[in-house]
Amino acid sequence: MSLKKLVLEMKLRTGMAKCTEYLDLIQSVVDGEASRSQEVYLKRHLSMCLKCLEKYNLDQELKKVLQLKLASQEVPEGLADAIKMKIAKSA
Secondary structure, three states: OOOOHHHHHHHHHOOOOHHHHHHHHHHHOOOOOHHHHHHHHHHHOOOOOOOHHHHHHHHHHHHHHHHHHOOOOOOOOOHHHHHHHHHHHOO
């Protein structure tokens, strides 16, 4: 682990991190990429910080909306074949 990551981990563990340092952690938690301990650090911070809680909630809702919109998109018939043909021609 790099020194920078180690310092951030210590700040998160002790509650001494600034809100700006929680922004990447918020995204990691929303994306399901954070460790269990990182989730605990974030949840502790969110219980005390309305600004970060609002950011967390917004990111969660945005992810849900994007998943719904992307899941319901229909691909035009023949598009995949047309793309494959163009790739084959350019190779």
